[in-house]
Amino acid sequence: MPQLVIVSPALRDANNGNWQTARRWQRHLAGICRVRIGKAWPDALAAGDIAMIALHARRSAESIAAWADTHPGRGLALVLTGTDLYRDIAADAAARHSLDLAQALVVLQECAPLALPDAVRAKARVIFQSTTARQALVKSSHHxxxxxxxxxxxxxxxxxxxxxxxxxxxxxxxxxxxxxxxxxxxxxxxxxxxxxxxxxxxxxxxxxxxxxxxxxxxxxxxxxxxxxxxxxxxxxxxxxxxxxxxxxxxxxxxxxxxxxxxxxxxxxxxxxxxxxxxxxxxxxxxxxxxxxxxxxxxxxxxxxxxAPERERSALHRLVGDLLRTAGDA
The missing domain is CATH 3.40.50.2000 (Glycogen Phosphorylase B;)
Known part of the structure; x- marks a missing residue:
């Protein structure tokens, strides 16, 4: 089974959205590839990786550049955060370069593609994140x-x-x-x-x-x-x-x-x-x-x-595309 690495600047101890996304995506992809999560790439397990999903254009810029050097033009998706879209890609050259290096740009809400430069917008795909549904509770009318x-x-x-x-x-x-x-x-x-x-x-x-x-x-x-x-x-x-x-x-x-x-x-x-x-x-x-x-x-x-099934389906399509580009090399 192919191995994919998710590069996340935040791991479990951060208890934030990046970590939750990385961990949930690891679970969603369990049936189609082996998935590991790391803070930077390359690392001691890098030799087995044939595809990468990197979270954050600026904070993962070094890992993205290292991947592109060793896997040119293949196997790389970049997930864009709010600080990427609405601050960093306008002000940070490394963040902008990350957009150019990735084969796919993943955004998490439907207005996000409009924030991307025209030259890379065609690479964008929207994948809404998911969570489990919970029963709506009856709430007090007294407060x-x-x-x-x-x-x-x-x-x-x-x-x-x-x-x-x-x-x-x-x-x-x-x-x-x-x-x-x-x-x-x-x-x-x-x-x-x-x-x-x-x-x-x-x-x-x-x-x-x-x-x-x-x-x-x-x-x-x-x-x-x-x-x-x-x-x-x-x-x-x-x-x-x-x-x-x-x-x-x-x-x-x-x-x-x-x-x-x-x-x-x-x-x-x-x-x-x-x-x-x-x-x-x-x-x-x-x-x-x-x-x-x-x-x-x-x-x-x-x-x-x-819904989780909607996110899982979109994520499987993304990773299928990444694995195909890796296999074409």
Whole structure:
């Protein structure tokens, strides 16, 4: 059976989207090739590899270049993250070179190809990531609980949540939980300050993935305030749990939830986020509007995009193409 390597800048200890993608894809591909995951290439096991999937154009650039030197024109797919698409390929020559070297460019949401240079766009294919579905739970009408999931770093825009929570500090019927490690210590301090100023806001720190999924399943809403995203795991996990999403209107979120989704707010606009939360609270309480019902229906309509069998089928086609190019050499 042929051997494929997935190069991921983050491994299990990072507990982030790159690692989750690499591990899930390893499981999806188990029947058609041997798959190993490494942080860089080449390594001690490199001699057995005949195809590579690399996550992140900039952070995996050295591994991508090394592969291209020894396997020119064959067997290489590059998975593009949000920082690749919406920052690095415009500013970093190594990231742009990675696009040229790969035979296939994988993007994780339907708006992403528009961010690619014209010269390489034809190599792009959209593979929506997947997650297991969970039973939608009945939620209380006496309060609204929202959760935001993401390590505290600038790209996730936690400052927007902090400011919205402070605006809603007097509400005793609206609660906000915030999950994620403080990768930026200053943002951790800001989270603690927000807890002191807004008693209905809780920063829970980093949690195991299963605990995160339970929090999402029990919440009325997921908040996703990011500045840039390639295709967020937590958005599909919320959709697959029957939990509607309030999201910043950025391409990475629109490409997951659809252009006509009713739960967007302008990126960085804490006032608009707070207003949406209040509208959702009124909707849950039956005091006005059907926004929550509308969001639930729209998320249900998008849920089939994130089914495991759909991702597995697309991934098998990708790897079949990579193995054919490897065999043609």
């Amino acid at each position: 609204l609980r929202a959760v935001m999931v993401g390590h505290l770093r600038e790209e996730k825009s936690p400052q927007t949540l902090f400011a919205a929570a402070r605006r809603l500090a007097g509400r005793r019927d609206l609660f906000i939980d915030h999950i994620g490690d403080a990768l930026d210590p200053a943002l951790g301090e800001a989270a603690r300050a927000t807890m002191a100023a807004a008693p209905n806001y809780r920063w829970l720190g980093g949690l195991p993935h299963e605990a995160v999924r339970r929090h999402i399943q029990r919440a009325h809403l997921l908040i996703h305030a990011s500045r840039m995203e390639g295709g967020a795991h937590v958005v599909m996990e919320a959709v697959a749990s029957g939990t509607p999403v309030l999201a910043s209107r950025i391409d990475g979120n629109v490409g997951m939830l659809g252009a006509d989704y009713a739960g967007y707010f302008p990126w960085g606009d804490a006032e608009a986020l707070a207003a949406l939360l209040l509208r959702c609270r009124e909707s849950v309480a039956g005091e006005g509007g059907r926004l929550m019902a509308q969001l639930a229906v729209q998320c249900h309509q998008r849920a089939p995009l994130f």
